Amino acid sequence: EVQVAESGGGLGQPGGSLRLSCAASGFTFSNYWMSWVRQAPGKGLEFVANIKHDGSEKFYLDSVKGRFTISRDNAKNSLSLQMNGLRAEDTAVYYCARLIRVSFGYYFDYWGQGTLVTVSS
Amino acid sequence: DIQMTQSPSSVSASVGDRVTITCRASQGVSSWLGWYQQKPGKAPKFLIYAASTLQSGIPSRFSGSGSGTDFTLTISSLQPEDIAIYYCQQANSFPLTFGGGTTVEIK
Numbered sequence: 001e002v003q004v005a006e007s008g009g010g011l012g013q014p015g016g017s018l019r020l021s022c023a024a025s026g027f028t029f030s031n032y033w034m035s036w037v038r039q040a041p042g043k044g045l046e047f048v049a050n051i052k053h054d055g056s057e058k059f060y061l062d063s064v065k066g067r068f069t070i071s072r073d074n075a076k077n078s079l080s081l082q083m084n085g086l087r088a089e090d091t092a093v094y095y096c097a098r099l100i101r102v103s104f105g106y107y108f109d110y111w112g113q114g115t116l117v118t119v120s121s
Numbered sequence: 122d123i124q125m126t127q128s129p130s131s132v133s134a135s136v137g138d139r140v141t142i143t144c145r146a147s148q149g150v151s152s153w154l155g156w157y158q159q160k161p162g163k164a165p166k167f168l169i170y171a172a173s174t175l176q177s178g179i180p181s182r183f184s185g186s187g188s189g190t191d192f193t194l195t196i197s198s199l200q201p202e203d204i205a206i207y208y209c210q211q212a213n214s215f216p217l218t219f220g221g222g223t224t225v226e227i228k
Binding site for chain 1 (some may be wrong): 159174
């Protein structure tokens with residue numbers, strides 16, 4: 001059974017740092033793009049970052065470029081999001097999601113339950 | 122970036138009714154569009170890809186159509202368990218982007 005599970009959320013200070021982790025199981029992790037998607041309280045879904053199976057390509061939401069870094073460890077089946085320079089608008093539930101490619105399209109087919117990040121002093 | 126616009130923002134219908142949600146892309150995405158269902162307090166669930174193909178295990182009362190810039194998600198006979206927020210997502214180019222969501226409620 002495919003599973004992804006996030007950890008590492010919590011309270012962060014404005015300008016501070018947090019690191020999110022995602023543990024994957026039930027599939028060959030090294031064969032898939034992986035992503036982080038967030039959802040601010042009462043708001044819709046927003047792509048944050050994704051990373052190619054071998055880590056050679058990464059894409060970021062414009063508002064997190066230079067502050068957030070996505071990385072992966074295929075030996076440990078894990079995905080991470082290092083969040084620096086936190087802002088109040090980063091407050092959200094952060095989901096780890098697997099990306100699949102179907103023909104020329106990329107879709108989020110499996111999602112974790114999410115981890116809440118709150119940025120406040 | 123490709124902007125995705127959904128309408129309506131909410132819809133209220135009776136059990137058994139047909140419900141249609143539309144999604145419009147700011148530029149053509151061919152058929153590379155997905156739909157997701159999110160129930161309160163839960164993670165999104167992947168429903169449809171390539172505009173019209175149901176993911177495994179999704180009930181046949183759900184269907185999708187469209188290409189280019191205009192797409193629809195239809196629930197042919199609304200069931201109580203379909204109460205959720207539905208999101209479209211363009212799958213054509215990075216950054217992948219979502220519509221703002223449509224809340225489906227029971228009248």
